[in-house]
Amino acid sequence: MATRIAVLGAGMVGVCCALSLQRRGHTVTIIDRKPPGRETSFGNSGVFSRSSIFPINGPGLVRQLPRHLANRHPAVRWRASLLARPLWLAGFLKECTSASLARRSRALDGLIALSMGLNRGLVAEAGLGTHLRETGWLKLWRRTDGPSLAQAEAGALAAFGIATRVLDARGVAGLEPDATGPFAAGLLITGSASVDDPGAIVAGYAAMLAARGGQILQAEARAIYRTTTGWRIETTVGPRDADEVVVALGPWSGDILRPLGFIVPMGFERGYHVHLAMADGCGPRRAVYDVDGGYVVSPMAAGARVTSGVELAARDAPPDFRQIEAAALSARATFGLSAQVESTAWLGARPTLPDSLPMIGPLPGERGLWAAFGHQHIGFSTGAGTGEIIAAMISRESTPCEALDFSPARYLGSPG
Numbered sequence: 096m097a098t099r100i101a102v103l104g105a106g107m108v109g110v111c112c113a114l115s116l117q118r119r120g121h122t123v124t125i126i127d128r129k130p131p132g133r134e135t136s137f138g139n140s141g142v143f144s145r146s147s148i149f150p151i152n153g154p155g156l157v158r159q160l161p162r163h164l165a166n167r168h169p170a171v172r173w174r175a176s177l178l179a180r181p182l183w184l185a186g187f188l189k190e191c192t193s194a195s196l197a198r199r200s201r202a203l204d205g206l207i208a209l210s211m212g213l214n215r216g217l218v219a220e221a222g223l224g225t226h227l228r229e230t231g232w233l234k235l236w237r238r239t240d241g242p243s244l245a246q247a248e249a250g251a252l253a254a255f256g257i258a259t260r261v262l263d264a265r266g267v268a269g270l271e272p273d274a275t276g277p278f279a280a281g282l283l284i285t286g287s288a289s290v291d292d293p294g295a296i297v298a299g300y301a302a303m304l305a306a307r308g309g310q311i312l313q314a315e316a317r318a319i320y321r322t323t324t325g326w327r328i329e330t331t332v333g334p335r336d337a338d339e340v341v342v343a344l345g346p347w348s349g350d351i352l353r354p355l356g357f358i359v360p361m362g363f364e365r366g367y368h369v370h371l372a373m374a375d376g377c378g379p380r381r382a383v384y385d386v387d388g389g390y391v392v393s394p395m396a397a398g399a400r401v402t403s404g405v406e407l408a409a410r411d412a413p414p415d416f417r418q419i420e421a422a423a424l425s426a427r428a429t430f431g432l433s434a435q436v437e438s439t440a441w442l443g444a445r446p447t448l449p450d451s452l453p454m455i456g457p458l459p460g461e462r463g464l465w466a467a468f469g470h471q472h473i474g475f476s477t478g479a480g481t482g483e484i485i486a487a488m489i490s491r492e493s494t495p496c497e498a499l500d501f502s503p504a505r506y507l508g509s510p511g
C-alpha cells in the first residue's frame with residue numbers, strides 16, 4: 096500500500112532511500128537543513144568501491160595498536176575527545192577478531208555487490224554519466240613487502256569473487272605515469288569506479304526525485320514523535336506528518352532518536368579534504384590510495400582532491416589540520432601537484448557503529464520508524480543498496496540481499 100513517507104536527511108543514503116521508495120509508488124518528502132549532498136556525501140573521495148568489505152576494526156588494527164597509541168600513523172589519528180566515548184571504543188575494538196571480521200565482510204559484500212549495479216543505473220538514469228569514471232580504484236604500496244601485501248589482498252578479495260590486477264612498479268608507472276612514490280606494488284580493483292564531484296551526484300539524484308513529484312523540504316528536523324495515525328516531524332518551518340519516517344541523518348542520526356529513548360552507539364571517523372591544482376594535467380589519473388602515505392587522491396572537477404585517513408574524535412571537536420596538511424604535502428610531492436585551491440580544508444565525519452556495519456531496518460518497538468545510517472567509509476558506495484533494502488522492507492517485499500546483520504536491534508532495544 097502506498098504511504099506518505101518522510102526521509103530525514105538528503106545525503107547519499109537519504110536520497111537513495113527516497114528514490115527507491117518513490118519507485119514503489121510511495122509519496123516521499125525529504126527533509127534536510129541543507130541542500131542535498133552538502134555534508135558527508137559532499138566531501139568524500141567519490142569512490143564507488145567494490146572492495147571495501149574489510150572494516151578497519153579487524154585483527155590488523157590490533158597489530159598496529161602500539162603505533163596508533165603513539166598517534167604517529169598517517170592513516171589513523173586519535174584525539175583526546177575520543178576517550179569521552181569509552182563504550183564505543185571498547186565495542187569497536189571488541190570486533191577486531193578474525194571471526195567477527197569474516198562475518199561482517201560477508202554482510203558488507205552483499206550490500207556492496209547489490210549497490211554497484213544500482214549506482215551505475217542511477218548515474219545513467221539521472222543523466223550524470225559524464226561524472227563517472229570506469230577506471231577502477233588503485234591501491235599503492237611504497238614498502239618493500241608491498242608485492243606480498245598486494246598479493247594477499249588480491250587473494251582475500253578473490254575469495255569473494257572480486258576481480259583485481261596485481262601490479263609491480265612498472266605496472267604502477269604504466270597506469271599512473273606521474274606517481275613518484277617510488278611504489279613497489281599496486282592493486283587495481285577493476286570493478287570499482289569513481290566520480291569527479293560526489294556532491295553533484297547526490298544533487299542530481301535529488302533533482303530526479305523532484306522531477307518525478309518528490310518533495311524536498313529545506314528545514315531542520317527538531318523532533319519526531321508518534322501521533323494517533325503515524326508520525327509528526329517538528330521542523331523549523333512547522334510540523335510535517337507522515338505515515339512512516341526514515342532516519343538517514345548520517346553522523347547526526349543519534350541526536351533525533353535520543354529523545355525517543357534510543358541511545359545510538361555511534362563513533363566518528365572524521366576526515367578532511369583539500370584540492371590541489373593539477374598544473375599541465377599533471378596528477379593522478381584515477382582514485383588512488385597511497386597506503387603508506389595514509390591518504391587518497393582523486394582527480395575531481397575542483398582539482399586533485401586529497402582526503403585524509405581517519406581522525407577518531409568527537410563529531411564536533413575543533414579541527415586539527417595537521418593530518419591533512421601532511422597528506423597534502425605527500426600527495427603534492429608524489430603526483431607533481433601544485434598549490435592548494437581553497438584556503439581551508441573541508442572536515443566531515445564518517446558515522447561508524449562499533450561493528451562498522453550500518454543500521455538498516457525498523458527501530459525496535461516503534462512501528463513505522465526506520466533506520467538508515469552508520470555507513471562509515473562506504474556510504475557513498477552503499478546508499479543505493481540501502482535505499483533498496485529500506486524500500487523493500489517498508490513495502491513488505493523480501494530484501495534484495497541479506498540484511499539481518501544490519502538490524503538496529505543488535506544495539507537498540509525497544510525503548511519500552
Ligand SMILES: Cc1cc2nc3c(=O)[nH]c(=O)nc-3n(C[C@H](O)[C@H](O)[C@H](O)COP(=O)(O)OP(=O)(O)OC[C@H]3O[C@@H](n4cnc5c(N)ncnc54)[C@H](O)[C@@H]3O)c2cc1C
Pocket residue numbers: 103104105106107108109126127128129131132133134135136137138139140141142143144314315316317343344345346347351364365366367368402403443444445446467468469470471472473474475476477
Ligand atoms: C574523508 C572521507 C572520504 C570518504 N570517501 C568515501 C568514498 O570514496 N566512497 C564511499 O563510499 N564513502 C566514502 N566516505 C563515506 C561517505 O561519505 C559517508 O558514509 C556517506 O556520505 C554518509 O552519507 P549519509 O547520507 O548517511 O550522511 P550525510 O551525507 O552526512 O547526510 C546527512 C544529512 O543529514 C542532514 N541533517 C543532519 N541533521 C539534520 C537535522 N536535524 N535536520 C535536517 N537535516 C539534518 C545533513 O544536512 C546531511 O545532509 C568518505 C567519508 C569521508 C569523511
